[in-house]
Amino acid sequence: MISVRNVSKVFNAGRPNAVTAVGGVSLDVRMEETTLFKGPSGSGKTTLLGLIGCMARPSAGRIFLNEREITSLPERFLTDIRRATFGFIFQQFNLIKGVSALENVMLPAYPTGEKFSRLRGRAMATLAMLGLEQRAEAKIEWLSGGEAQRVAIARALINNPAVVIADEPTAHLDTKLSLEFIGIMRELKSRGTTIIIASHDPIVCDSGLAGQVVELRDGRIVAGGAAP
Amino acid sequence: MxxxxxxxxxxxxxxxxxxxxxxxxxxxxxxxxxxxxxxxxxxxxxxxxxxxxxxxxLRDSPEIIVQRTLAGRYQTVPISWCDGIGSIRGVSSVQPRLWGYHFDRTRRANYTFMVPAQAPPQSGHVDLGSAVARIQGATAGDTIALQGHDGAPRAFTVRKVLESESQLLTADLILISERDYRDFSGLPAGQATDLVLQVRNQREYATIVEKIARMHHDARPILRSEILxxxxxxxxxxxxxxxxxxxxxxxxxxxxxxxxxxxxxxxxxxxxxxxxxxxxxxxxxxxxxxxxxxxxxxxxxxxxxxxxxxxxxxxxxxxxxxxxxxxxxxxxxxxxxxxxxxxxxxxxxxxxxxxxxxxxxxxxxxxxxxxxxxxxx
Structure with a gap:
């Protein structure tokens, strides 16, 4: 269970241009289920994903991962948790250009010091699962949008994360590819992976993929979320 | 690990x-x-x-060299100085040296002529440094011609081309006999370019230099360490x-x-x-x-x-x-x-x-x- 308790995030705090991206949010994300954050642009979905995924620290409030508070942990421990627990799929894919699809997939595991041959085998297997084994050596800029998206998914899965976080994953995909993405998420869900998606795309919102839907507006929850 | x-x-x-x-x-x-x-x-x-x-x-060069100056310019040294300087306590030997520079107008190069103390070439023969041999295009057995002090050319047969650990040491060197050198350079008999001294105890260098200066006021003794x-x-x-x-x-x-x-x-x-x-x-x-x-x-x-x-x-x-x-x-x-x-x-x-x-x-x-x-x- 991921528990968010009264969490706020203020950017540029104390300055005239301070912005409260998330204000006093509390919710529970159940493991092995799919949670959808929906809401218009600027509603705080991405910021909330970043806070849950240990990419940023809240300005106030606390976050618990399996009842362990993670908000006050030093950066090194947060990174360990991020690497071991979460896999990220970004809106812009955020793949590194100039290197191959295979190397992009292996990148999150480099700091673990895993033997190269074993790591490569695992990355190839993940790419094969997503139908990309033939494109493993292709550089990122040579891939189509759908292929790049699947490489991003493979990268998110390389460390066998318990939780996959996807931020507007279909924003740059056409309908066919968006449906393909939802199919992959269903497959992951069936294997017991916890999925948290932020999206305002109707294809995702109406897909029935999410067991829990949390609606955000102006940094606050307006519907859903098991707040205590 | x-x-x-x-x-x-x-x-x-x-x-x-x-x-x-x-x-x-x-x-x-x-x-x-x-x-x-x-x-x-x-x-x-x-x-x-x-x-x-x-x-x-300079490794094998003498510890002390004695030159002579006149109005601040180098002059040749009378070989007769050897007796007086050789009698200074601590000096084991004094030898006159014959050497000098020569500018080859034809090839626009400077050579150093020297009469070696040991095994000098016979009259009419020379040993060449590698650079001189290269410039002259000469090898052992060839004959080279150089213009002497009076403008007249002299012919020499190359005995051998010198090889050495340091090219700087021999590159521009021409070894020649005493007779040929005096004829070539116009250096009169009884005169040398400088004198070289061997001294037994290096702690006596300063004393010996002082004694030479007192003996010949126009002498200029130079220590090897000063050159280095x-x-x-x-x-x-x-x-x-x-x-x-x-x-x-x-x-x-x-x-x-x-x-x-x-x-x-x-x-x-x-x-x-x-x-x-x-x-x-x-x-x-x-x-x-x-x-x-x-x-x-x-x-x-x-x-x-x-x-x-x-x-x-x-x-x-x-x-x-x-x-x-x-x-x-x-x-x-x-x-x-x-x-x-x-x-x-x-x-x-x-x-x-x-x-x-x-x-x-x-x-x-x-x-x-x-x-x-x-x-x-």
Whole structure:
């Protein structure tokens, strides 16, 4: 269970241009289920994903991962948790250009010091699962949008994360590819992976993929979320 | 341990791939860095090599040389001085030397003539230094002609071409018999170019020099150590001037390196953000930056040093020789003896790689602390 308790995030705090991206949010994300954050642009979905995924620290409030508070942990421990627990799929894919699809997939595991041959085998297997084994050596800029998206998914899965976080994953995909993405998420869900998606795309919102839907507006929850 | 090695290996692989992806930027940095090291290494190698050449030249030279001056100009020395100087306590031997310079107008080259103390060539024969033989296009058995002091040519048969540990020692040398030399140079009988002394105890040098000066007021005794010191001072001064001029370029490079390291492009910031977002720690980014700096600085150091070695020892320092050698001090065309001192390489390393590493530490740390959520915003 991921528990968010009264969490706020203020950017540029104390300055005239301070912005409260998330204000006093509390919710529970159940493991092995799919949670959808929906809401218009600027509603705080991405910021909330970043806070849950240990990419940023809240300005106030606390976050618990399996009842362990993670908000006050030093950066090194947060990174360990991020690497071991979460896999990220970004809106812009955020793949590194100039290197191959295979190397992009292996990148999150480099700091673990895993033997190269074993790591490569695992990355190839993940790419094969997503139908990309033939494109493993292709550089990122040579891939189509759908292929790049699947490489991003493979990268998110390389460390066998318990939780996959996807931020507007279909924003740059056409309908066919968006449906393909939802199919992959269903497959992951069936294997017991916890999925948290932020999206305002109707294809995702109406897909029935999410067991829990949390609606955000102006940094606050307006519907859903098991707040205590 | 195996994990740590694998971690380093992965990060080094990725770092090299990253460097190759930004060929233009890193290539430019590498080029300038290599050039800086090449210039600095050339100056250091050349200065040390030529000082060593001077040391080799003087290694077997006599401890004390006695010259004669008149109105501050060198004059020939009467051989009759030998008896008086030889009687000074502590002097084991005094020998007159016959030697001098000769400018070959035809080939526009300077030669040093010398009458060797042991095994001089027969009259009508000469031994040639390698550079003289090259310039004259002569080998053993050939005949060469040189214009004497009176303008009349003299013909000599080449007995052999000299070989030596130091080319500076013999490059411009012509060994000749006493009779031929006096005829060639016009040096009158009873006169020598200078006198050389052998002294048993080096602690007596100063006393003996003082006694010679008292005995002959126009005598100018010179100690071997003074000559060595003069060479050192001359070449240290020249390399110092060169390095001072060059330091402006080195400073410009450090500013360039700092700017390169601090001025992270949007792409680089995003990449670091991605790496941190997918699970890289700040220490992993620092490690990547460390290997990046190491790859650039070590490559530049090795290439610059090797190029400088080739430049100094294989092409006779074509680029800097006129500044460092000085055309009037030494024979202009000779090849330095290849030689490398570990201390020189270590000094060069300290002067180049260490400042670069220090300059890029802070920017690297700043890059490593970029928030991972930069890629989500």
């Amino acid at each position: 195996a994990h740590m090695i694998e971690r380093h290996r992965h990060i080094i692989d990725f770092t090299l791939a990253t460097l190759l992806r930004r060929k233009g930027k890193n290539g430019g940095l590498l080029l300038v860095y290599t050039l800086i090291i090449f210039v600095l290494a050339s100056v250091i190698f050349f200065t040390e090599a030529i000082k060593r050449e001077a040391m080799l030249v 010191r003069t060479y050192d001072a001359v070449f240290d001064w020249r390399s110092g001037v060169m390095i001072v001029i060059f330091s402006a370029a080195a400073l410009a490079f450090l500013i360039f390196a700092w700017d390169k390291a601090t001025g992270l492009s949007a792409d680089e910031r995003t990449e670091i953000g991605i790496l941190k977002a997918v699970g890289w720690e700040s220490s992993d980014i620092l490690l990547m930056k460390f290997w990046e700096g190491t790859a650039i600085s070590l490559t530049a150091f090795m290439v610059g040093t090797i190029l400088a070695y080739v430049h100094v020892f294989l092409t006779s320092a074509t680029l800097f020789a006129p500044v460092l050698k000085g055309w009037s001090t030494l024979y202009p065309y000779f090849r330095l003896t290849p030689w490398l001192d570990f201390r020189q390489v270590a000094t060069l390393f300290l002067l180049t790689v260490v400042p670069y590493t220090i300059t890029t530490i802070v920017p690297s740390w700043r890059a490593a602390t970029i928030d991972p959520d930069v890629v989500m915003r």
